[in-house]
Structures are given as C-alpha cells and as structure tokens.
Amino acid sequence: MKISTQLLTWGLMTLLYGCATDEGPSNSAGETNFRIDKISTLKPVTIRLPEEFNAQNPSNPNSGRNDALFLPRLGGNAAVVAATSVPELLQLRLVATDLVAxxxxxxxxxxxxxxxxxxxPKTAFGNVVVRTLEEAGYGLQRVQDDAGLNYLSYKKRVAETDAGPINDYEIAVGVVRVQREYVNNEKGIYPSSLMSVSGTRLGPDVELAEDIFVEQGGADVFISGIDLPGQDTEVPKIKEVSVNDYDETPVDRRTAQRQVFEQARRRNSLADLGNAAIDLNEFERLRRAVLIFNDNQTRLMGVGNKQAVRxxxxxxxxxxxxxxTACTDADGSNDSALARGIRVEEEFIGHGVPVQSLLIAPCRRADFRHPTDNSPSPVEIVHHRPLVNL
Structure with a gap:
C-alpha cells in the first residue's frame, strides 16, 4: 500500500508539534497541501545551576572559576586567591567549615x-577562613594588629610523617582554639585526627559536621571525636566514619555551607534548652506577645516583630x-517553625538577654490547625518573672 508523502509529513508534524491540521488547496502537481495551525514557537531554555557549581566542576576545575566565593566581602586578598587552584580552595573551605561549625x-x-x-588576610587559608566566618553570621571588626578580646588567628602547618604528608589547621578566637589534622588523596581532603578544642569547658557538647567530607566519596575511614587537651575529663568518645564510593554526591547537591551553620546554631540552641532546668510553676506570667512571620520558610522577622521583642x-x-512557643503544628512536628523559634531566641540574645533566660517550648500538636494548613505558625512569647521578685 502506497502511503502519501503528505500524510507522513502530517503525522510527523503532529508528533513534533502536537497541533491540529486541515486540508488546504492543491499544488500544481495535484497534491493536497496541509496547513499547520498554531505551530508552537521553539524557545531556548536556560538552566541555571547553583552559583557554586562552576567552582566545583571536577572535570575542569578552573573553568568558570568564581573567586568571589572564597574572598571576604570586605578586605580580601584577591591576588592570593587567584593564584590558588580551585580544588585547593574547595578543600580549604571544607576545613574552615569543619572548624568554624x-x-x-x-x-x-x-x-x-x-x-x-x-x-x-595574607594567605589563601586566611581569606577562606574570614569568608567562612562571615557565612556563619559573625560580625567582623577590621583591625591592623592583634587588638581586641576576640582577635582571630589561624595557622596551617604541614608535617611529613611515615603515613604521608599531614596538614594541621588551627583557628583561634581569643583563648578558644580548635585544631585538627587532615590528609589529602585523589578524592579530596579528610580528617585524620580528633578535633582538639581548648579554652572552653563545653567542648564535649560539640557535634562535628563531618557529612561534608563523606559527600566527597572514596574508600576510606577517618576517626571522629572531640579532644580536650589539658582538661581532667573522661576519655574522649571516638568513632570511625566510613567513606564509600557510593557516598559521592553530585557537586551541585552537596550540603551548602550555610546549611551546616544553621544546623550548628540549632544544635547550640537546643543544647542550651536541654540543659536548662526551669520550673515555670515558680514564675508569674507577666505579659504575652505573638509574632507573625510572612511565610513558612523565612527567618526574617520584620520591623513589627523586632519592635515587639524590644x-x-x-x-x-x-x-x-x-x-x-514556635511550633504548634497539626502533627506536632515542624522543623521550619522550630527554626523561627531559634531566630526569635537569637533576637533576644542580640539584645543582651542571657541564654539561661530563654526557653523554647517543645513542639506541640495544635487541634485548631488543619493538616493541610501551610500558613506560618505564630510564635508566642510569654514573659515570666520569679514569684520571689514580685
């Protein structure tokens, strides 16, 4: 059976464009022309990758490099960063993220x-450390010498050992120091020691953000734990962290630096709350305020909420x-609501209220909220005063 060329064309066009056709006038050869109506216009589509992807492209690590990702927003040394390869800068950022967290x-x-x-900063590591501290939310005061109670210092030392080269990194703020050793291989950089924390008695409560190293993949094991040199404490809790080839995560899906610090701040807040033994039966309720956020994901308080806290x-x-009380969800569990509660806690701390005077209530089930209600939960603040002070 002979199939008309026009029918084949009609079928192909319908398949490609998904549009209706009808018969038009015949041409000089007596063949029927088919008119195609409403042909869709093909437009190029631009896929926007995360800003860090160009800096993390392992196939061509120096293509499309963006040095601004590693430079402090103010006062950086662009020449030093430009002279450092992107793979090395990425490894320095992992180290800085680990220590700053x-x-x-x-x-x-x-x-x-x-x-x-x-x-x-005068070195690549210094530039990355300062930028990482900015990302963690620290306020930075630029000085020309070592003036200040919370003066920042940092070190990088390289040691040749029987196990190969070991890089020792340290960050210090005043008397508080965090230090750890790392090793490099073809996959990336990995911890090779416990993290040493000195100048504080609260080091054992620190949880290490080591998933950022596991995401590199590989076939290795590194040790994890906190060491408190010079302190009469119990033996450090040490565990082994396994890294496998299947752990390797695409570069554009790895844990973002800001996410690491948000989790660290959350752990800090929840640890303080867990250590606080407050019996509200011994307090008088003075006043109550309710804060409303614009949406479920924002941490921006806005002028009105800030004024209420003041x-x-x-x-x-x-x-x-x-x-x-930030979480009054239908199922009694809401991470974004808890994040808003921690944001309110941070606002109080910024006004000088001690952490011991802040209590985030546990997330509770709210009967008045429907399971499909995705509106932002209100944040309730109740001011309590000890009965003995009244």
Missing part, C-alpha cells in the same frame, strides 16, 4: 552576640524567663 556551638562564641577582630526586653530583670 565547632566554634559556632560554643556559647561564648555565639555569632549573634560576638564580634570578632580580624586583620587583613518592648519585651525593656521590662527584663535578672531572673526573668522568656518562653518561646
């Missing part, structure tokens, strides 16, 4: 209430407690 969890170095003094803080006295 530990600092964030120390109450005396809470980014909300601490300003660091920093000198202009008014509450004006009435603060030593011994008072602010109870923050």
């Amino acid at each position: 530990a600092l964030v969890q120390l109450p005396e170095l809470n980014p909300v209430s601490v300003t660091l003094q920093v000198s202009p 008014l509450l803080v004006r009435e603060f006295e030593v011994g008072d407690v602010y109870e923050i």
Whole structure:
C-alpha cells in the first residue's frame, strides 16, 4: 500500500508539534497541501545551576572559576586567591567549615552576640577562613594588629610523617582554639585526627559536621571525636566514619555551607534548652506577645516583630524567663517553625538577654490547625518573672 508523502509529513508534524491540521488547496502537481495551525514557537531554555557549581566542576576545575566565593566581602586578598587552584580552595573551605561549625556551638562564641577582630588576610587559608566566618553570621571588626578580646588567628602547618604528608589547621578566637589534622588523596581532603578544642569547658557538647567530607566519596575511614587537651575529663568518645564510593554526591547537591551553620546554631540552641532546668510553676506570667512571620520558610522577622521583642526586653530583670512557643503544628512536628523559634531566641540574645533566660517550648500538636494548613505558625512569647521578685 502506497502511503502519501503528505500524510507522513502530517503525522510527523503532529508528533513534533502536537497541533491540529486541515486540508488546504492543491499544488500544481495535484497534491493536497496541509496547513499547520498554531505551530508552537521553539524557545531556548536556560538552566541555571547553583552559583557554586562552576567552582566545583571536577572535570575542569578552573573553568568558570568564581573567586568571589572564597574572598571576604570586605578586605580580601584577591591576588592570593587567584593564584590558588580551585580544588585547593574547595578543600580549604571544607576545613574552615569543619572548624568554624565547632566554634559556632560554643556559647561564648555565639555569632549573634560576638564580634570578632580580624586583620587583613595574607594567605589563601586566611581569606577562606574570614569568608567562612562571615557565612556563619559573625560580625567582623577590621583591625591592623592583634587588638581586641576576640582577635582571630589561624595557622596551617604541614608535617611529613611515615603515613604521608599531614596538614594541621588551627583557628583561634581569643583563648578558644580548635585544631585538627587532615590528609589529602585523589578524592579530596579528610580528617585524620580528633578535633582538639581548648579554652572552653563545653567542648564535649560539640557535634562535628563531618557529612561534608563523606559527600566527597572514596574508600576510606577517618576517626571522629572531640579532644580536650589539658582538661581532667573522661576519655574522649571516638568513632570511625566510613567513606564509600557510593557516598559521592553530585557537586551541585552537596550540603551548602550555610546549611551546616544553621544546623550548628540549632544544635547550640537546643543544647542550651536541654540543659536548662526551669520550673515555670515558680514564675508569674507577666505579659504575652505573638509574632507573625510572612511565610513558612523565612527567618526574617520584620520591623513589627523586632519592635515587639524590644518592648519585651525593656521590662527584663535578672531572673526573668522568656518562653518561646514556635511550633504548634497539626502533627506536632515542624522543623521550619522550630527554626523561627531559634531566630526569635537569637533576637533576644542580640539584645543582651542571657541564654539561661530563654526557653523554647517543645513542639506541640495544635487541634485548631488543619493538616493541610501551610500558613506560618505564630510564635508566642510569654514573659515570666520569679514569684520571689514580685
């Protein structure tokens, strides 16, 4: 059976464009023309990858490099960063993220209430450390010498050992120091020692952000734990972390630096709350305020919510407690609501309220919220005062 060329054309066009056709006038050869109506216009589509992808492209690590990702927003040394390869910069950022995530969890170095003094960085590691501290939320004061109670210093040492070259990195803020050794291989950089934390008694409560190393993949094992040199404490808890080839995560899906620090701040807040033994039966309820956020994902408080917190803080006295209830969800569990509660806690800390005076209430089930209700949960703040102070 002979199939008309026009029918084949009609079928192909319908398949490609998904449009209707009808018969038009015949041509000079007596063949029927088919008119194609409403042909879709083909438009190029631009796929936008995360900004860090160009800096993490292992197939061509120096293509499309973006040095701004590793430079401090103010006062960086662009020449030093430009002279450093992208793979090395990425490894330095992993190290800085690991060490700074530990600092964030120390109450005396809470980014909300601490300003660091920093000198202009002169090395690639220094530039990456300062940028990482900015990403962690620290306020930075630029100084030309080592002036300041919270002056930042950092070191990188290379040792030749029987196990091969070992890189030793250290970050110090005042008397607090975090230090760890790392090794390099063809896959990336990995810890090769416990993390040493000195200058604080709260080191054992630090949780290490080691998933960022596992995401590189490979076939190796590294040790994990906190070491407190010079302190009379119990034996450090040590565990082994296995890294496998199947752990390798596409570069554009690896844990973002800001996510690591958000988790560290959350652990810090929840640890403080877990250690607080507050019996509200011994307090009198003074006043209550309700904060409303614009949407479920935002951490921006807005002018009105900030003003409400300021008014509450004006009435603060030593011994008072602010109870923050952020999660009143239908299922009694909401991570984004808890994040807003921690954001409110940080606002109080920024006004000078001690952590011991802040209590985030556990997430509770709310009967008045329908399971499909995705509107932002209100954040309730109740100001309590000890009965003995009334």
